[in-house]
Amino acid sequence: xxxxxxxxxxxxxxxxxxxxxxxxxxxxxxxxxxxxxxxxxxxxxxxxxxxxxxxxxxxxxxxxxxxxxxxxxxxxxxxxxxxxxxxxxxxxxxxxxxxxxxxxxxxxxxxxxxxxxxxxxxxxxxxxxxxxxxxxxxxxxxxxxxxxxxxxxxxxxxxxxxxxxxxxxxxxxxxxxxxxxxxxxxxxxxxxxxxxxxxxxxxxxxxxxxxxxxxxxxxxxxxxxxxxxxxxxxxxxxxxxxxxxxxxxxxxxxxxxxxxxxxxxxxxxxxxxxxxxxxxxxxxxxxxxxxxxxxxxxxxxxxxxxxxxxxxxxxxxxxxxxxxxxxxxxxxxxxxxxxxxxxxxxxxxxxxxxxxxxxxxxxxxxxxxxxxxxxxxxxxxxxxxxxxxxxxxxxxxxxxxxxxxxxxxxxxxxxxxxxxxxxxxxxxxxxxxxxxxxxxxxxxxxxxxxxxxxxxxxxxxxxxxxxxxxxxxxxxxxxxxxxxxxxxxxxxxxxxxxxxxxxxxxxxxxxxxxxxxxxx
Numbered sequence: 128x129x130x131x132x133x134x135x136x137x138x139x140x141x142x143x144x145x146x147x148x149x150x151x152x153x154x155x156x157x158x159x160x161x162x163x164x165x166x167x168x169x170x171x172x173x174x175x176x177x178x179x180x181x182x183x184x185x186x187x188x189x190x191x192x193x194x195x196x197x198x199x200x201x202x203x204x205x206x207x208x209x210x211x212x213x214x215x216x217x218x219x220x221x222x223x224x225x226x227x228x229x230x231x232x233x234x235x236x237x238x239x240x241x242x243x244x245x246x247x248x249x250x251x252x253x254x255x256x257x258x259x260x261x262x263x264x265x266x267x268x269x270x271x272x273x274x275x276x277x278x279x280x281x282x283x284x285x286x287x288x289x290x291x292x293x294x295x296x297x298x299x300x301x302x303x304x305x306x307x308x309x310x311x312x313x314x315x316x317x318x319x320x321x322x323x324x325x326x327x328x329x330x331x332x333x334x335x336x337x338x339x340x341x342x343x344x345x346x347x348x349x350x351x352x353x354x355x356x357x358x359x360x361x362x363x364x365x366x367x368x369x370x371x372x373x374x375x376x377x378x379x380x381x382x383x384x385x386x387x388x389x390x391x392x393x394x395x396x397x398x399x400x401x402x403x404x405x406x407x408x409x410x411x412x413x414x415x416x417x418x419x420x421x422x423x424x425x426x427x428x429x430x431x432x433x434x435x436x437x438x439x440x441x442x443x444x445x446x447x448x449x450x451x452x453x454x455x456x457x458x459x460x461x462x463x464x465x466x467x468x469x470x471x472x473x474x475x476x477x478x479x480x481x482x483x484x485x486x487x488x489x490x491x492x493x494x495x496x497x498x499x500x501x502x503x504x505x506x507x508x509x510x511x512x513x514x515x516x517x518x519x520x521x522x523x524x525x526x527x528x529x530x531x532x533x534x535x536x537x538x539x540x541x542x543x544x545x546x547x548x549x550x551x552x553x554x555x556x557x558x559x560x561x562x563x564x565x566x567x568x569x570x571x572x573x574x575x576x577x578x579x580x581x582x583x584x585x586x587x588x589x590x591x592x593x594x595x596x597x598x599x600x601x602x603x604x605x606x607x608x609x610x611x612x613x614x615x616x617x618x619x620x621x622x623x624x625x626x627x628x629x630x631x632x633x634x635x636x637x638x639x640x641x642x643x644x645x646x647x
Contacts, residue, residue, distance in 0.1 A: 151177025289369025304349025416443030
């Protein structure tokens with residue numbers, strides 16, 4: 128092969144942000160090898176700096192031109208840039224959360240950050256993958272790293288149990304997903320690129336055959352596992368409860384964003400002839416997720432399990448934009464995931480701070496916290512109110528955009544269900560806030576009565592303080608800045624030829640219909 132032609136197809140500059148993450152990963156391991164554990168906090172800062180540099184590189188790739196890698200295996204369009212930015216930013220905040228947490232657990236920080244950066248790399252590639260092999264490799268990179276992170280605190284039996292359950296269920300999900308994409312490969316005549324798969328299925332005359340529908344169901348099952356959609360949510364409560372808290376913070380935002388990025392690209396590009404069918408399946412998933420997530424969250428006594436079921440419900444809300452299938456729907460998904468990044472990580476930062484000081488995550492133990500730690504109470508309250516959709520916080524505008532996009536698309540029943548379940552969610556969020564701000568000293572929990580006073584000036588708590596303040600400010604002002612943020616989300620969709628494959632296939636249907644002799 129001519130080298131110049133190969134270089135032009137490779138287009139390595141497209142994956143510069145991912146290259147920076149790889150360099151950061153190697154740098155973290157080298158610094159740890161040379162300096163040892165005495166450099167642990169500096170390793171954390173190095174990881175954050177590398178991820179921020181990756182986000183800057185993504186910013187400079189932002190325009191209306193699609194950049195492809197390896198001849199189309201990876202697409203660095205504006206939609207993938209936003210999703211990759213969400214994954215990278217969630218990993219950066221997660222590292223800030225992790226420094227003190229991992230030190231206190233007695234495990235090595237450098238290895239933790241290296242595995243987290245590997246998961247970030249998988250999530251970023253998954254967000255722009257445009258070919259089956261690239262999708263599968265990216266998905267497995269993200270998944271295997273997530274299993275390792277879940278069981279990272281080896282001395283904690285709950286972490287080991289959570290990792291084992293996650294691995295077993297995840298392996299089953301991967302097998303189902305792989306079988307689905309293998310069916311696509313066969314039905315399309317050996318195509319692996321998503322647009323070529325749609326074209327191959329069409330020309331083979333099997334666009335709405337049983338085989339395609341089976342492949343669709345299997346692929347959706349794999350995506351549903353990654354986004355924690357019911358009934359593929361079985362792993363979520365146990366993993367959230369047993370895994371290290373910084374890990375579940377990343378899984379709830381970074382991994383979920385990558386999953387939704389994959390869903391948009393895969394469904395709109397490879398399955399344009401069965402749009403009604405995949406919208407029907409996702410409607411069922413959205414209904415189950417919103418009802419199950421919000422109703423079961425009412426009965427939880429653990430803060431981490433409550434946030435787990437809240438995450439399932441939030442996935443149901445986001446799916447409204449996907450089912451709408453319009454530019455407004457996709458833009459509302461992107462906007463909601465942007466603000467969800469800040470409000471969810473703000474909540475988890477507060478949970479980590481409380482558990483580091485008390486060793487518990489039981490909701491009842493938060494009683495009276497306001498009198499001992501007003502800043503932590505404020506941060507957790509703002510995060511929970513935003514997740515509940517209380518104006519004028521970011522979550523309110525996120526749900527408004529999602530529900531409005533769904534209403535415009537005629538999803539009246541789904542939007543009304545979303546409104547009802549949102550009201551239900553406010554109850555269990557407010558319950559935690561009410562418990563924290565009780566005024567009578569006798570109503571304090573024993574844990575809060577003995578709440579240790581730890582100076583914010585201690586080095587291990589500074590990254591947590593930075594993470595809390597940044598996410599708290601972002602959650603508070605994102606509602607005010609909702610218009611420019613939504614403009615960013617909308618541009619990421621309008622600058623991406625996300626609906627073009629459907630148009631191309633429709634044109635090809637007309638051609639093949641008028642020329643029956645050309646059908647395979």
